[in-house]
Amino acid sequence: MGMTDASVREAGRSVLYRGGRFYCPAEPTATAMLVRDGLIAWLGVDADAPAADAVVDLGGALVTPAFVDAHVHVTDTGLVLSGLDLSGVRSPGELLAAVAGFAAGLPADAVVIGHGWDESTWSDQVPPGPAELDRAAAGRRVYLSQASVHSALCSSALLAAAPAVRTTEGFDGSGWVREAAHHVVRELALGSVSVAQRAAVQRAALGHAASLGVAAVHECGGPGTSSEADFVGLLGLSGAGLPEVYGYWGELMGVARARELGAVAAGGDLYADGALGSRTAHVSQAYLDGDRGCGAGFVSVDQVRDHLVECVGSGLQGGFHAIGDEAIATVLSGFGAAAREVGLARLRAGRHRIEHAELADKAMIGRFVEFGIVASMQPAFDRLWGGAGRMYEQRLGLARSLDSNPFGAMHGVGVALAFGSDSPVTPVDPWGSVRAAVSHFNPVHRMSVRAAFAAHSRGGWRALPPEVGRVMDGVLALGAPATFAVWDVATEVVGGMPVLVAEDPDLRGPADPTPLPVCRRTVSRGQVIFDRE
Incomplete structure (x- = not known):
């Protein structure tokens, strides 16, 4: 692929990508795309392509919208990558x-x-x-x-x-x-990490994400998770030749502080409970191993209500981290109380979020729909810890393990999904996450490749607060932001998407040998933020 366009960004300058395969349902036969002023200016076949200031020969590579990682911890990720x-x-x-x-x-x-x-x-x-x-x-x-x-x-x-x-x-x-x-x-x-070290590992983590086709991340900070200086410093790197960073500040009743710090929302890792791995997620039935009982809940229904009411009154998106079924039930009851106070329509308009939502049952999923809640979820959790003989079975028993991380059930009734990694809890690995959603240990919770890809791309943009205004992002379409990734694909491409799972069902799962696409280039609003050549 010719890389002659790396410096082409001046107003009016254009780049033509040609000779590729494009995941573009509106133009399924497209083999070329023109980018001008950070936007997609034309899509079609090579023979009809307009003139451009620079041309990139894709050599048959696949072009898709770039990924969004909807839940990360960038500094921690960088420390792991370098430490x-x-x-x-x-x-x-x-x-x-x-x-x-x-x-x-x-x-x-x-x-x-x-x-x-x-x-x-x-x-x-x-x-x-x-x-x-x-x-x-x-x-x-x-x-x-x-x-x-x-x-x-x-x-x-x-x-x-x-x-x-x-x-x-x-x-x-x-x-x-x-x-x-x-x-x-x-x-x-x-606190022992110096300012210079912190900036270096943040850049390394964002650069690593870009090398995997990720053009934006949702950073989840807050008291007990990261410092204010860490959070503000990271936001300052957003888009500077790196993926865009959207900050979520998880502090109870911290709407004003979230705005002061530059966050787009007062949510993210605002902890309603802990995690299954540490036996601190708040569950309705006691853990089967260890002596942690049912874990711990960190907020009350009234606190959830008051936080959401404050968010609605301030026009800011809110949300909570909730993993166990008891924690999710508490948060949903708080949503119900908030709806009674501010009205259901006003509450739904905020597109508030719940992070993880691992042990949500059918009734809870129905309330996600009722309140218009976005489920920010991590398919790799099931890949690493779901199924027989793994951590979830040790903690919960096999039946509850198989009912966890219900991506397919949520998608099937219209819950808005945004996929991420929670890195460094699991690595940034977007295609691996798509495959994990397609290959859930419980067939009931599996998704199609197209649906899982949408949750990890357009879903991440739509999970942002309405006022951020990213509704045109996440698709290859005329007038949309030119935010995309170019992939080398070693498998067949079906319906614009690469085959991600083995043909033999016995080979599917965490050790599936099917090669995943490899990122060749990542572009954010027309700017090249990763180039393998």
Whole structure:
């Protein structure tokens, strides 16, 4: 593919992409597209293509709308990409060895920050304790977030640096801390990252997303998740040769603060509960493993109501993180109370969101429809932890596991879906997420490739607040923003979409060998933000 257009962006200059295959239902025979002033100015066949200032020969590549990742944590993602990734460790010993190897290259006063361990994949599921981490890190402070990022292992040195943590809810002498105690040690650990380091890892994470065909992300920040400085600094990188960043600030009754920080919404990771991996998601039936009971709920119905009413009154989108069925029920009851106060039509107009919504049953899904709630969901959760023998079955039992992450059921009744990764909880992997939605362990919850792709592209734009005005994004159409990705595809293309699953049903699932498309170029509003050549 000729890359002669990389600097073509001046007003009136144009770029013709030709010789490709375009996922464009309105122009299904299109093989060429003209981009001018950041917009799609023409679509059609090569023979009819107009003249342009620069021409890109696609060589048969597939062109689709770019992806949107509707739930990410950019700084954490960058720290994992450049630091201690523990997602591959399969025993306490492997974890300690990884910590020791990483720590050996750090200054003596550094904090060892790692992420991604998942004890549900270990035969011995008892993580190392604080003293073991002290020895592995040669006395350095250690913070290792569990895969869910809702709990962490801490060394004695880190706990000693935060003495208040021992009297904070969620503290445990094993060094595996949760809830408010986790927020205390997390703030301390991430506070050790300098401003320059933070900007570098943010750029690295956004650049990585662009290399995967992602043109926009929804950053979910807030107290206990990220600092205000982290959030504001990240928003400052939006669109500067990188994917656009839309900020969600999750602070209860924090509408004014969200606006001050430049957020587009007072929602995202506004926690109604924790996570299944840390046994802190609020569920109606007790966890089958561990001693965490039914987890924990962090908001009341009245608090949900008051937050939503404040959002409606201020014209700002709201929303909550809710994973367990009890937490989702609480949030939905709060929506009902808010509707009674401000009116159903006004509430629906805000297109408020619930993040994750993993254990929503049919009645709850009906209320998503009633209140016009957007479900921001992560298909990779099912791929990694659903099905027999995996973490959800350990926590919930197989029946509840198979009922989790009901993408197909939601889509089937018209719930607006926006897919994302929750990176670094799962990696940014948009085509992998589309395949995960197509291959859900429960056939009832599967989606078509086209529907799953729409949830991970146009769905992310439509999940933004109405006033942001992105209704034209996410499609290849005349007059739409020229935000797209170019793909090398090693499989057949059917109906404009690549084949993502094996023909043999026995090969489908998390280990499906079917090659996924590889991104060649990502363009945001006419600007090239990733180019593989």
